[in-house]
Structure formats: C-alpha cells, structure tokens
Amino acid sequence: MATASKHAPAATPASYEAALQELEQLVAKLEAGDMPLEQLLTQYQRGAELMNFCRDCLAAVQAQVKVLDQGVLKTWTSDER
Template identity: 90%
Template sequence: MATASKHGPAAPASYEAALQELEQLVARLESGDMPLEQLLTQYQRGAELLTFCRDRLEAVQAQVKVLDQGVLTTWTSDEQ
C-alpha cells in the first residue's frame, strides 16, 4: 500500500497497486468490523482508487483505439 502524505493517502504507484488496495479495502468494508468514523474515510479512499483505475483503463483503451486504426504514436501518461 502506498504511504500517506500529510495531505492524505498517496496516489497509487500503478493500476495493479490501486486495484490491490481497492480489493483489500472492499474486503474490510464488507467485514463490518470497521468503526463508523473510519467507514466514510475508507469509502472516500475507495472512490479515489476507483477513479484512478478507471482513468488508467480509459488511457489504455484510447491507446488501443489508436493502434487498431493503424496509427502508431508514442503513448505518454499524463500522471507520470
């Protein structure tokens, strides 16, 4: 899991790291063992991770569309 900064949890290092953290978070939320105060915070973190994963998938889908059209271009990630 990524380390937290003083402004909140750090952005995941990769799609795979975000997905793993999200899966662990969902398991903890579903367990029902989390104190009420942490539920909202953890839910918000889950929403951030979900957005991160969706953004990464959309970027890859856009690149695949370019490749499918036969136009090869260099792909750059906006967040790296």
C-alpha cells in the first residue's frame, strides 16, 4: 500500500539553538517508543536533518574562530554555513 508523502518539507531552523531544542524534543519522543512506524521514520529523517544543520553551524563557527586565531579579521555572515 504505497502512499504519497503527507507532509511538507520541514522548515530550516531559525538558529542552532532552535535546531538543538527541536532535536532534543524529537529524541525524547523517539525514546518513548510509542510512535507508529511511518511516523517514526519521518521523525528519524527530521532528526538527521537537524543534526546536519547543527553540524554545519558548528563548522561555520569553528572556521570563523580559526580565522580569528590567525589574526585575520573579516566579517562573519550566516551565509558561510
């Protein structure tokens, strides 16, 4: 029984902190273990997206710190994620 996707693509989090908070809530739901299988898979995929977003944010900040540590000052923008 194939079904079409019932959900729109999830929005990009507004910030690292928002993504982390959503991820923590998601983990709590997954650990509860009372989700139907289809919803479990969807939530797992969202968790993977959030983890990638957080990883990208941290990498951008790490790159900026490296630049600052080298004594080269430049303006950091969120586009560098």
